[in-house]
Amino acid sequence: MTEKDDFALQDFLPFLLNRAAEESSLEFQGQYRDRYGMLRTEWRVLFHLGIYGSMTAKDIGVRAKIHKTKISRAVAKLTERRFVVRNRDEKDRRAEHLSLTPAGEAAYRDLQSVAKDYDAKLTSQFSDDEAETLRRLLKKLSGMEV
Numbered sequence: 826m827t828e829k830d831d832f833a834l835q836d837f838l839p840f841l842l843n844r845a846a847e848e849s850s851l852e853f854q855g856q857y858r859d860r861y862g863m864l865r866t867e868w869r870v871l872f873h874l875g876i877y878g879s880m881t882a883k884d885i886g887v888r889a890k891i892h893k894t895k896i897s898r899a900v901a902k903l904t905e906r907r908f909v910v911r912n913r914d915e916k917d918r919r920a921e922h923l924s925l926t927p928a929g930e931a932a933y934r935d936l937q938s939v940a941k942d943y944d945a946k947l948t949s950q951f952s953d954d955e956a957e958t959l960r961r962l963l964k965k966l967s968g969m970e971v
Contacts, residue, residue, distance in 0.1 A: 826950050836919075841932070848953060849859060849947055851862070852943065853939070856876065856936065856943070857939075858934070858938055860932075860939075861906070861908075861932055861936070862906075863902075864902075865899070866891055866896065866899040867902055868897040869889055869891060869899075870885055870889075870896060870899045870900060870903060870909075870923075871903060871908060871925070871933055872889075872936070872940075873885045873888060874923055874925045874933070875925060875930070875933030876933075878924065879912075879922045879924040881899060881922060882900060882923065883920070886969070900923060906928075907926055907928050907929075908925060908928055908929030909923050909926065909929055910923070910925075910926050911922055911923055912924070928943060934963045939961065955968065
């Protein structure tokens with residue numbers, strides 16, 4: 826097949842980042858899906874609550890860059906599985922503070938261990954300097970503090 830123009834999709838940074846993200850997350854996705862029946866947004870919500878403690882859905886959305894509708898669905902599923910509990914804010918009755926239940930804490934600790942092992946596996950294909958540079962550059966691109 827001949828190229829019609831000189832645009833190289835395989836060198837287009839958004840394409841490469843998306844491809845790398847999909848490829849690198851597939852194996853870990855199997856872990857949280859097979860162990861707990863979770864979808865991507867559900868494990869991300871679980872991890873935010875595990876790392877930061879009690880948060881509102883809005884706080885999670887801002888920190889994780891997840892749309893509120895997706896968070897709402899994830900929280901509903903996690904609540905249904907008894908991984909998350911909702912507590913009304915006494916000052917603002919519209920807000921709910923979300924926190925992990927003991928079962929949610931156990932799932933978080935289990936998946937955190939799996940995530941650490943998987944991260945080590947992914948970075949093992951790079952030198953320490955390359956892995957550090959990759960993390961720094963990805964944080965810079967994503968707007969996270971470097």
